[in-house]
Amino acid sequence: MKPLKRLERYFSAIFTLGRIKGLAKDAQRDLQQVQPRVDHLEDLAAHLGQRADVVDRDLAAMQASLDARAAHLEDTDGRLHRLFEWTRRYESLAEDLVADYRREATILKRTGQSDSALLARMFSDLSRRLDATSQGQGAGVPDAAPAKVDLPNSDGFDLFKDSFYHRLENRYRGTLEEIARRLKVYLPDVEAAWLRTDRKPAMDIGCGRGEWLGLLRDHGIEGFGIDTNAVQIEEAKEAGLDVRLGDALQALADQPDASLSVITAHHLIEHLPFDAVAWITREAGRVLAPGGLLLFETPNTRNVLVGATTFHTDPTHLKPMPEQVMGILFETAGFDPIDIRGLNPHERFGEFLGKSDFNDELAFLMFGPQDLAILGTKPKDT
Numbered sequence: 001m002k003p004l005k006r007l008e009r010y011f012s013a014i015f016t017l018g019r020i021k022g023l024a025k026d027a028q029r030d031l032q033q034v035q036p037r038v039d040h041l042e043d044l045a046a047h048l049g050q051r052a053d054v055v056d057r058d059l060a061a062m063q064a065s066l067d068a069r070a071a072h073l074e075d076t077d078g079r080l081h082r083l084f085e086w087t088r089r090y091e092s093l094a095e096d097l098v099a100d101y102r103r104e105a106t107i108l109k110r111t112g113q114s115d116s117a118l119l120a121r122m123f124s125d126l127s128r129r130l131d132a133t134s135q136g137q138g139a140g141v142p143d144a145a146p147a148k149v150d151l152p153n154s155d156g157f158d159l160f161k162d163s164f165y166h167r168l169e170n171r172y173r174g175t176l177e178e179i180a181r182r183l184k185v186y187l188p189d190v191e192a193a194w195l196r197t198d199r200k201p202a203m204d205i206g207c208g209r210g211e212w213l214g215l216l217r218d219h220g221i222e223g224f225g226i227d228t229n230a231v232q233i234e235e236a237k238e239a240g241l242d243v244r245l246g247d248a249l250q251a252l253a254d255q256p257d258a259s260l261s262v263i264t265a266h267h268l269i270e271h272l273p274f275d276a277v278a279w280i281t282r283e284a285g286r287v288l289a290p291g292g293l294l295l296f297e298t299p300n301t302r303n304v305l306v307g308a309t310t311f312h313t314d315p316t317h318l319k320p321m322p323e324q325v326m327g328i329l330f331e332t333a334g335f336d337p338i339d340i341r342g343l344n345p346h347e348r349f350g351e352f353l354g355k356s357d358f359n360d361e362l363a364f365l366m367f368g369p370q371d372l373a374i375l376g377t378k379p380k381d382t
Contacts, residue, residue, distance in 0.1 A: 207241075261291075273318065
């Protein structure tokens with residue numbers, strides 16, 4: 001091959017190599033520009049997957065709510081039939097009620113007992129039995145909902161409100177772990193009542209996400225919960241807890257006499273009319289076994305910060321339930337002893353209590369216990 005021809009080929013190869021390198025650089029630059037878009041598409045796909053999981057849970061909660069409503073309609077028909085049967089038997093049952101009252105009064109006079117808790121418990125039981133005879137067994141459960149504007153009956157709107165309240169609790173009440181840590185303070189009282197009653201089950205009214213039931217399970221105490229929030233019930237079921245969707249007042253009315261060791265309601269009573277709270281308290285005296293425990297926890301609005309601000313963060317709160325009211329209510333229902341405790345003070349409580357130039361009473365009012373616990377024991381039979 002002639003030198004000139006060979007030189008021509010060399011130059012051609014060099015130019016071709018240069019073009020290839022240029023193309024490679026252009027391709028690399030294009031790839032760098034495309035990579036952020038690929039990352040964005042991957043993030044979007046992950047987000048869509050998460051949203052699909054949320055939709056699946058909401059659909060499951062809606063189905064559970066529909067199933068519960070269908071069961072409630074069937075139960076209503078059965079209760080109407082039982083009401084008719086009890087009405088026919090009213091006359092003889094009323095006579096038995098009067099005879100029982102006279103017999104109890106005679107025993108008290110003969111034995112010289114003057115224990116006020118025993119008298120209150122007898123009165124509470126007689127008043128409950130009067131309801132049963134005059135209105136039918138299981139009737140007389142008060143409406144837990146306050147008067148409200150009539151809205152269209154809609155399962156979708158109910159599910160919307162359940163989802164709202166679930167988000168509100170998750171945002172402001174605290175994590176599951178944090179709430180469980182606070183609730184540990186009740187374990188000694190609950191375990192003692194559980195042992196006194198031969199390890200009968202516990203019932204949690206308004207169980208929500210199930211923090212308390214999970215704590216009981218971890219300590220070997222069998223318990224079940226009732227709540228009307230389908231979204232929270234599904235979350236608790238995923239944690240393997242025994243939770244049931246339904247009206248807590250009706251569920252309590254359906255429990256047999258002396259069948260439970262503990263009845264608890266954490267931050268529930270402030271959501272209910274007083275009649276419903278009083279009915280739960282009285283009914284607990286029937287359902288608890290002797291030695292059993294009734295436990296309510298509610299915001300302590302004697303704390304000024306709670307009463308003026310945090311109590312109103314929850315739009316479903318109706319009214320405070322102060323210790324004076326709850327103490328008398330437990331006494332009237334026949335619980336003895338009754339223990340009222342202030343819990344969970346503000347994180348700066350100790351700081352202001354220790355200030356020499358800051359009044360102790362003012363420190364309690366501003367930074368003292370933010371929660372109030374009322375514990376009542378059903379006396380042993382005498």
